[in-house]
Amino acid sequence: MGYRGSPFLRNVKMRYYYNTDTELLEGMVKFPTDCEGPIGAVHGGCLAAALDNVLGYQSLRSVGLGCVTLNLNVNYRAFTPLGACVRFETKRDRVEGRKVYCSARFRSLDGETVHVEATALFYKTSERMLGYDDAKKLFGSQSNMTKQQFLNYLEERRKRRSKTAGSAAVASGKPRMKPKL
Numbered sequence: 001m002g003y004r005g006s007p008f009l010r011n012v013k014m015r016y017y018y019n020t021d022t023e024l025l026e027g028m029v030k031f032p033t034d035c036e037g038p039i040g041a042v043h044g045g046c047l048a049a050a051l052d053n054v055l056g057y058q059s060l061r062s063v064g065l066g067c068v069t070l071n072l073n074v075n076y077r078a079f080t081p082l083g084a085c086v087r088f089e090t091k092r093d094r095v096e097g098r099k100v101y102c103s104a105r106f107r108s109l110d111g112e113t114v115h116v117e118a119t120a121l122f123y124k125t126s127e128r129m130l131g132y133d134d135a136k137k138l139f140g141s142q143s144n145m146t147k148q149q150f151l152n153y154l155e156e157r158r159k160r161r162s163k164t165a166g167s168a169a170v171a172s173g174k175p176r177m178k179p180k181l
Helices: 044-063 132-139 147-172
Strands: 013-019 024-030 067-076 085-096 099-108 114-124
Touching: 013 044, 024 044, 044 067, 044 085, 044 099, 044 114
Parallel strands: none
Antiparallel strands: 013 024, 024 085, 067 114, 085 099, 099 114
């Protein structure tokens, strides 16, 4: 976040770690002054966008790429101070087929104040999408590929598959069908 994510979170500083043993995503976030809502506090929309971002990453680790947010419930417990670092933790609650249920919490660094809690439902849109492990093999664990570069890669891949499918259809005498993305 703060690099290629939501335009509402361009300057938000976020660092996180995914623990493969416990399947928890933990980290810290700092909201800058352009996220101000009530005087001296972070705007609720910025908090919701940040929660959607970290919960989305949790769902990505659970079932792979291609997840979309179906539902995001946010409960604001206490004002989040502007400029302060808060820690967060997310967890996958359960997976039912293509549905992934996750929850998250933003708290003060001392852990005593819960600022925001959220639950979310994500849906894996396609079984043909790359999974996290496939993407990691393809792009590397520390990939700095931009979103546009990734979309260009997918478009090139679609074109290659389309040409292959088209030549096979011509050889078999079957009409060429439009490829699914």
